[in-house]
Amino acid sequence: MDDKKRKEVAASLLKDMEATATRMRELIVAMPPHDLLGYIYAQHMMKAMVDQSAEEEQREAVGSNDLINENQFLLEYVHAVLASDDAPADVTFDEAQCADLFELSCKLREQAMFFAVITSADTKDGVFGPDTADIEFRAKSNWVILRGNRYQVLEGEFYSYVLAPHNDVLKEVYGVGAAEIAEGFQAMADATRSGHSDAIMEMSKQFEAAQAFAAAQDIPLEDVMEAWIAANAEQSKAAGRAMDDMFRGGIANVSRHTTLPPALLADLAYQRGEETEFFAAGDFAGTPYRTLPARKKPLIQLGADYYAIDPCFTRDAGYRALLYNLLQRKPDYKKTFEDRQKRMSEAAFADILAAQLPGATVFQEIYYKDPASKQWSENDTLILVDDVLFLVEAKAGAAATIASPALDFGRHAQSVQDLVLKAYKQCERFFNYLNSADEVLLYHLEDGKYEECGRVRRSDYRVMVPIGLTVESFSPFSTYCKELPQVEPLLGRHAFISLSIDELFVLKRLLPTPGEFAHYMEVRQAVAGMRRAHLFDEFDHLGAYLKKNRFDQDIAKQLQDGKVSMLIWDGMSDIVDKSFEGEDWEARPFPAQHFPKEVLKLLDALDATRVQGWLSAESHIRDLGEEGRKNLAKMLTDLRQTLNQHPARYFVLGGDGEPLFVWLQQHGQQIDWKKVNEKASAASLAVKASNVVGVVAEIGSDGTYRRAQSFAVHIPTERTQENASIYEDAARMVHPTRAVNLKQPENVSFLRKTRKPGRNDLCPCGSGAKFKRCHGR
Structure with a gap:
């Protein structure tokens, strides 16, 4: 055409x-x-x-x-x-x-x-x-x-969090605080979500009561209804409300189903005939490409009551309308409002995901001297947990634009671009600073003076994730913005991710452990760096991860054939969506990737011990596919069951990625770290690996994994007199007729006690930390 x-x-x-x-x-x-x-x-x-x-x-x-x-x-x-x-x-x-x-x-x-x-x-x-x-x-x-791209059961949690900074002013203006308002919004969502079933139950209850009343008097039901109504005024009113909910849109009546004050509801509502723009003369008059009034105010006043006609814009439109009218009623609050919004949004990532970031070092409002401009620059939130770094640039304003893409696509896209590119540029500047020296200084601004507050070395972090965080989701642009020519992986390898606060509430539930969350963010970042590959929103990414684990690798393979100009994965969020359906959603287990029980025990022990490098070990294990997980479980089980005869056992698990060296030790027996390191080095040479992930697990007599930690495996590059025994051991491993087969691990002889390192000596596990800060704790 x-x-x-x-x-x-x-x-x-x-x-x-x-x-x-x-x-x-x-x-x-x-x-x-x-x-x-x-x-x-x-x-x-x-x-x-x-x-x-x-x-x-x-x-x-x-x-x-x-x-x-x-x-x-x-x-x-x-x-x-x-x-x-x-x-x-x-x-x-x-x-x-x-x-x-x-x-x-x-x-x-x-x-x-x-x-x-x-x-x-x-x-x-x-x-x-x-x-x-x-x-x-x-x-x-x-x-x-796009309708209802939210989980209604989480409305209250979202509102409670984002309104909490304004609690005192909300009480002053509306007479209710953040908690009560959040409860009201949740009640709105619940009324449309389950209102009909509640009404049916109420009608059934009152019908049974009326039948019992008639049976007690041995009179047909139709002949005693007036008497029953007269004798049961409250019950009959309840039945009337249920009828209204079922047949006259009563489930949308927020005046009935919430305790929110009329003044607040009025600020969220149109009166009849108040809107003048939607059907006004001109292009797109009355069409979906004008801005629907529901995007501005979600409620309508009908008589004395207020109605949420469409339940799906209540979240975003309600949030924006409420804050807008709060400032209209109290204009002198604007500066304090902006400061509080900024603090809330900057703290949200570390706050909401506290369980996923145990022991994290969190820096907020950090400053540094930009090497390029020689000017002081600022970033919002830097989070350091184990060997993973998150840099979060938060935007406190509303993410969603109400400018129609048909009327002006450029303006529509620009409003979203501004959010993404500003955050991206701030992240880019900090990553360049990190790359400018082996160690860089961080500062806080105190009383007009820059005071050093920390130091960071890029080499300490295996994973670095730059994140732009908004209050509300702005899918699909949040996932499409990687197509912007200006958005490239930082330092050539660290792709930028856009997230929203409301998405964090879902991620924290479905990725409850630090290892799960960190591994998801690694995979998510890999997809964020792939142009021409699109999933609609964060929950499609999450669903793909739960179903396929390393779905980034599946996407890469599909793109490699060169026949695809754009790849779109659709409907992956269904596994996530179903998690929030039904009245018993909180009682049901959330979907999770499958791991054999023995592997879960090892992962749980790594998480419980949390020695430096534990997220790296978890990531390696979580990278395994179904077959790899089964193989790992079998080796762990087989060797664990022999620890009553042998103080220690070890094995190497190969595969497509880096090999995994696992040392199993009787709990209570001192670990011979020299032996561990030598066996790991020999195994690395035997399988000709350039890198190996090492894990030591201590197991009790009852089969419980008491401790587990990763350790650095040193791989010799040249044979010397000092390491000749390691090369000889590697040769024996390669030839099972001469010595040990890696698939049938060697029985390690009883380990004699060795001299305990001094508190200030380097820990023999190879972590590089002093013994008192590592295994001497």
């Missing part, structure tokens, strides 16, 4: 969209809002029930999830019309017109998607280089169909 024809088709689609939207507006405004809401929500509930009961093949055939999304799309249009039009004097509910409305909603959604295809296809180049056309299409299509 040539450019002229494409423009003609786009103009025709735009005209059709505007006509469809106008007809939808006419139908919506002519019906009583409560009845219309009740009908739409009832359809939503029935489709959800079909989705739950159908087999997987049926779900795909029916497309029930898509139908539910269409209902949500329609709810946003109901919100838009109620916000834009005064209530007519006469309204009538008409089920046939409701059916028309559903068809029109589907039609408008399809028209909008076709428009996204047509108007993006002719984009030859742009801010995202040759991939700009594809990313523009995704920005437009996601603007139309």
Whole structure:
């Protein structure tokens, strides 16, 4: 299709969209809002029930999830019309017109998607280089169909955290603090999530009570209803509220289902006819490519009550509207507000992920003299844990833009670019500083003076992850920004990652240990450095990791054949999504990668001991595929069971990556580190490895792993008189007929006690630390 024809088709689609939207507006405004809401929500509930009961093949055939999304799309249009039009004097509910409305909603959604295809296809180049056309299409299509990309059960946790810095002012302005507001937002989410089932249970309960009342008097139920209602006023009111929830949109009534004060709800709500922009004359009038009113204020006032018509914009729109109105009501709070937001966002990564970062050294607001500019530069948060470094640049403002990508894709992309590129540049400057010397100095700014607060050596860190952190998610741009020409891996190898605070609450649950989290971030960073490979959001990355482990390697293989211009993995988040479904979601175990029990015991011991280098050892073990994990489990089990005859055993596990040398020791027996190091060196020579990961585990008589730690394996590069015995040992390992087969490890003789190192001597384990700070503790 040539450019002229494409423009003609786009103009025709735009005209059709505007006509469809106008007809939808006419139908919506002519019906009583409560009845219309009740009908739409009832359809939503029935489709959800079909989705739950159908087999997987049926779900795909029916497309029930898509139908539910269409209902949500329609709810946003109901919100838009109620916000834009005064209530007519006469309204009538008409089920046939409701059916028309559903068809029109589907039609408008399809028209909008076709428009996204047509108007993006002719984009030859742009801010995202040759991939700009594809990313523009995704920005437009996601603007139309992205609904509810949050886990509703975590609403309260998110609000509680991000509002906590403003607790005193919230109480002053609204009479309630962060905890109460967070509870209210969670109650909003719960009402739409489980409101229908709660109403059904309440109706069933009251029906059974009425039946019992009738049976006690031996009178038919229909003849005693008036008497039962008179005698059970509260129960009958509860039944009435349940009926309203089920059939008149009552589950969206936040005045009923929350205890949030009217003043706060009013700040989040449109009154009828208050919105003047959405249907105003001009291009895209009333179409999904205007900014839906729900993106600005999520509630509508109907009579004396406030309603959350569409539950899916409540999180982000509610958060932005609340903070905006807080400052409108208290403008002198602006400077303090900004300072508090900054501190909250800068502390969030280390705070929320405290369990994943045990014993971490955390520097906040660090300064240094930039070698290039000779000026003082600042970074937000530096986190050092074992041999992993996280540099977090936090942006306290809202990530999501409400500027439509169809009206101005450049502006839409620029607002997100600004967030990413500013954080990226700050990270880049610090990484260049780290690379400028063997050891660099860090400073805090105290009373106008720069005071040294720490020193960092780049060589100490196996993994370094630069992160841009926003309060809210801004998928899909957060994962697509690696396509920006300006965004390259720092120092040629450390790719930049965009994350949000609300995503951290999910990561901390599904990656509960330091080893799991650090390994995920390694794999995640590898994918962040791959251009032309895309997953929609952080939860797709997380799902891919849980399902496939080193999914970065799978992606690399698919890209290597040269036949793929862009690779997209879709739907990987389903394993994560299902974790937050159902009333019992907190009681169920979260999905995790499978490890044999024996390997988990070793990982748990490494995590419990946490000697320097433990994350490196965990990473190596977690890199193993299914077969490697099984092999490791078998070797551990077989040799552990022989420790009652032998004080120590060892083996080498090879594979595609670096070999793993494991030394198993009876707990209570002193470790002969000279022997350990020599055997590890010999094994390294035997398997011709350039690097080997070493692990020593101490095991009790009951089979419990009491301690485990990694150690540095020295691999000789030249035979000398001093290391001749190591080379001879390696030769024996290579030839099983002459000595030991690595698959059938040598029985190590009883180890005689050796002189204990002095407290200030280097630890014989090879860590490079003094004995008192390593194994002498």
